[in-house]
Amino acid sequence: MKYVRGRKNNTSELAGPVVLVSCGKHKLDYSASAKDSYVSRRFKAAREFAENFGSSWFILSAKHGLVEPDQVIAPYDQDLNALTAQSKALWVETIVSGLLKRNLVSQYIVVLAAGPYAELLRERLKREGFLIIYPLNDMAEDIHADILERINTNPDRLSHYNRFYDLLWRLQKMPGQMVPFNDFEAKNLPKAGVYFFFDGQESTRFFHRETLRVIRIGTHGVSKGSKSLLWHRLRTHRGNDDGSGSHRSSIFRLHVGNAILASQKKDLVSWGVGDNASKEIRDSELQLELEVSQYIRGLRVAYLPVLDEAGADSDRSYIEKNSISLLTQGGPIDLPSVNWLGNYSSSQYVKSSGLWNVNYVGDNYDPQFLSVFEKLVAIYEKGKTVKESLAPLNWRLNMLRGSHGQNELF
Structure with a gap:
């Protein structure tokens, strides 16, 4: 429906x-x-x-x-x-x-x-x-x-929103999808793709099924020639096997940690400062890193194999950018629940969007991306993948002006 x-x-x-x-x-x-x-x-x-x-x-x-x-x-x-x-x-x-x-x-x-x-x-x-x-x-x-x-x-946006969640619904029914992030195994993942995080306590509002709301969308390998693998990016977000991790390598972990501190009315002056830190500083941050890992590992993840060549204009970037922008342009229609941790975020992008995302929040989106998304889902449903790009040529240049673009890495 x-x-x-x-x-x-x-x-x-x-x-x-x-x-x-x-x-x-x-x-x-x-x-x-x-x-x-x-x-x-x-x-x-x-x-x-x-x-x-x-x-x-x-x-x-x-x-x-x-x-x-x-x-x-x-x-x-x-x-x-x-x-x-x-x-x-x-x-x-x-x-x-x-x-x-x-x-x-x-x-x-x-x-x-x-x-x-x-x-x-x-x-x-x-x-x-x-x-x-x-x-x-x-x-x-x-x-x-x-x-x-x-x-x-913008009535067309509601139709696009429902089509987007319809595609995610199909994706979620594929083997290995939507398991708790803590139970994810690298051997089941494609080399490259786009990932979608869901919180078990967060539901969509206007989708015609009872389903979980997306809370973060991401990808990897957006620099030409990058050899980054999908699992490498997800593992950086999840942290190490012992629950430790590095928020300096994951903007997702950084934002979650800031929100946890705010929710507990605490401060940690070293959090998010610098690209590197001494062992003494890392040790002082360990408890918060553990709490960040605990939160992230409790989420569920769906992923879509997207295997075209790495680059800023790759299909992975096309789907990531437009998915985020669809959900946030003009403000979200899926407002988070009052208990969502992101409500404590120090980032106005996170708080206003209901996503643990900063890049592309509030940008214009190209509805044509849904056709590319659907083709990739249909290919994946058949147990196949495709390496050639399906996105429109020069899509980034042809998109409407006024976008915020990419503000932070990872």
């Missing part, structure tokens, strides 16, 4: 989801259609999302239950939180019966609601077998409009 614009569907496209939008406190003071009665910025952004991407949509009203957008309602003042437990249960049954009556159990549903509107429905709808996502879960209500407006402003 993919997001397609509900008002522009054609018969060759899959139908968009059913969208449920929670009502709001701010309303007109006279009778009007439900879609026009609620006037908050958050509701207007949710309505635009529903009309752009939904095959149909409904309003979750604290007073009326499941409401058709064109249904005329009079002004009212009712708070779902203020209802008794019995009244809340009745409200849930009203919503569920309304969905069942309309034969929507087989359709994919997006609930643009948080707080009691989402929590009261979650388990009940799950028992009925509805396929549902809650993009605004655990997100402050004052951010809802920002995220929805971000999507509404």
